Amino acid sequence: MKRKHVLAVASVIGGAILVGCATYTTPTREETLQVVNSSFRDRGIAKLDRLKQSDTQIACSEAALTGKELPKDVSARLEKAALATVKYPADGAYLGDFKQGERIAQTGVGLQWSDTDKTVAGGNCYACHELTSQELAFGNIGPSLKGYGKLRGNSKEVVSYTWGKLWNSHAFNACSQMPRYGDANILTTAQLKDVMALLLDPNSPVNK
Ligand code: HEC
Structure with a gap:
């Protein structure tokens, strides 16, 4: 008796999941960002500006969403720009303790x-x-x-x-x-x- 009841509940849930799948559409980038942004708030030194992605992070997130690698020319351009940010030690000494x-x-x-x-x-x-x-x-x-x-x-x-x-x-x-x-x-x-x-x-x- 109890088992039957469990089965019935399971099949209702199963049905609900199926219906859910049938009507699912991938959220747009804006919708996703809205959900992410509304899930956080400023607290202490951790401010919401941390959610702002750099151009590189946007390009990499987009590529990951579509399951593709960045095109070679795009990654080469982003890597070159990142390399240009590097500040090497002015005194030429690289090794500390x-x-x-x-x-x-x-x-x-x-x-x-x-x-x-x-x-x-x-x-x-x-x-x-x-x-x-x-x-x-x-x-x-x-x-x-x-x-x-x-x-x-x-x-x-x-x-x-x-x-x-x-x-x-x-x-x-x-x-x-x-x-x-x-x-x-x-x-x-x-x-x-x-x-x-x-x-x-x-x-x-x-x-x-
Ligand atoms: C969140 C994870 C993460 C943390 C934290 C992290 N790394 Fe890495 N690191 C990686 C990954 C992943 C790679 C390899 C892929 C890549 O190049 O990004 C890597 C690559 C490297 C490489 C290049 C290795 C090679 O074979 O050329 C060095 C050196 C390195 N990490 C040093 C460090 C040091 C030192 C720290 C701490 C100050 C650190 N990493 C912290 C994830 C991390």
């Missing part, structure tokens, strides 16, 4: 509504990357960076590529999911140097 770099890679503090504009932000690299062998808790959205400097060396090209990638990840992959640490003012130049040392200093635990 790898111990500080490890702290920055470990912490995800900063830029949240509960922080202030004085809070020193971290890089949260481990959320997406493996780095040292000692740290076993890491995400895998990004590739493993274990042995980064040992595998690639310290040539001028490697150093300036790595700096550029950290400053504005879109410079080498238009639709990168990696934060733009310099371009979006997440990390300071001094912090970026410490993270560079974590990746490239031969004595860094990343390269041991």
Whole structure:
């Protein structure tokens, strides 16, 4: 008896879902943005302007919606523009302190509504990357960076590529999911140097 009742309910729900599917139309970009915008509000330092997409983000979102890659000429143009935003260290020194770099890679503090504009932000690299062998808790959205400097060396090209990638990840992959640490003012130049040392200093635990 009870089972029959459950079945009846299930079939009503099934019917409702089918009817729902039959009348579904893909929302327009404006409708989607309206829903997204109305779901958030300003709170502390986290303001609604964060929802405003850059031209690159708009192009990448549109491409993702249609399940297509960006056309080659478009991604090349966006990457070139991103590369032009990179500010290289004026003193020509790229490597700071790898111990500080490890702290920055470990912490995800900063830029949240509960922080202030004085809070020193971290890089949260481990959320997406493996780095040292000692740290076993890491995400895998990004590739493993274990042995980064040992595998690639310290040539001028490697150093300036790595700096550029950290400053504005879109410079080498238009639709990168990696934060733009310099371009979006997440990390300071001094912090970026410490993270560079974590990746490239031969004595860094990343390269041991
Ligand atoms: C939200 C996830 C995410 C975070 C956080 C993140 N990355 Fe990445 N990173 C990626 C992804 C995904 C890639 C590979 C695809 C690409 O190029 O965007 C990548 C690529 C890289 C590369 C290039 C690797 C190569 O083989 O050339 C470096 C270097 C790098 N990340 C360093 C870092 C450092 C250092 C941090 C912290 C300061 C960091 N990433 C934080 C997602 C992330």
